[in-house]
Amino acid sequence: MNSHEVLKKSVSDLGVKSVAADLGLSTSLIxxxxxxxxxxxxxxADNPLDRLARVYELTGDRGPIEWLCRRADGYFVENGPTLETDAIPLLHMTRRIVREFSELLDVLTASIENDGRIDEEEADRIRREWEKLKSSAESFVSTCEKGAYNQ
Incomplete structure (x- = not known):
């Protein structure tokens, strides 16, 4: 879906006039x-989505995208590379995901066993492990969707 289609769908329920008024912009711009x-x-015209994408292309910094994801009560998860099945067989890939899940559980266990609480630093470590696990799982799923293990 193109950025203009995403915005058109997004403003359709509220209406262009209402969105324009709330943003302090002209309806023609919307x-x-x-x-x-x-x-x-x-x-x-270049819309805010196009501009945000351009900022990312210019800087390579995902900070603004991650910020927007957090504003939507979510998180950015990088898609891992589609894997060459010759390089990582199916069984090895599933074992890798289980191992990374185990690493996440190790971090959680260490945080709780330490003092029964999870402080900010521990929460950051948990987040890093969780993001690593999601990325690996996404890479695996993408590889499966491309039919790599269907041979």
């Missing part, structure tokens, strides 16, 4: 954001 802007004859 309408332009919801139109294609990817060719010479397109009449749309």
């Amino acid at each position: 309408y332009k954001w919801c139109q294609p802007n990817d060719s010479e004859d397109a009449s749309g």
Whole structure:
């Protein structure tokens, strides 16, 4: 889905006029954001999603994207690379995911056994282990979806 389609769908329930008024912008600008802007004859305008994507392309910094994910009560999870099945057989990949889950449990156990609480530093370690596990699992699922283990 293109950025203009995402915005068009997003503002459809509330309405362009309401969104424009709440943002202090003109309705014509909101309408332009919801139109294609990817060719010479397109009449749309770069929208906030296009601009955020461009900031990421220029800087390589996912900070703004991660911030936006947190604002939506979520987290950014990087998709791992699609794996070459010759390099990592199915059984090895599933063992890797189980091992990473075990590492997450080790961090949780150490945090709780220490003093019965999880402080900010321990929560950060738990978050890092969780992100690593999600990335590995996503890589595995993507590889499966591409039919790599269907041979």
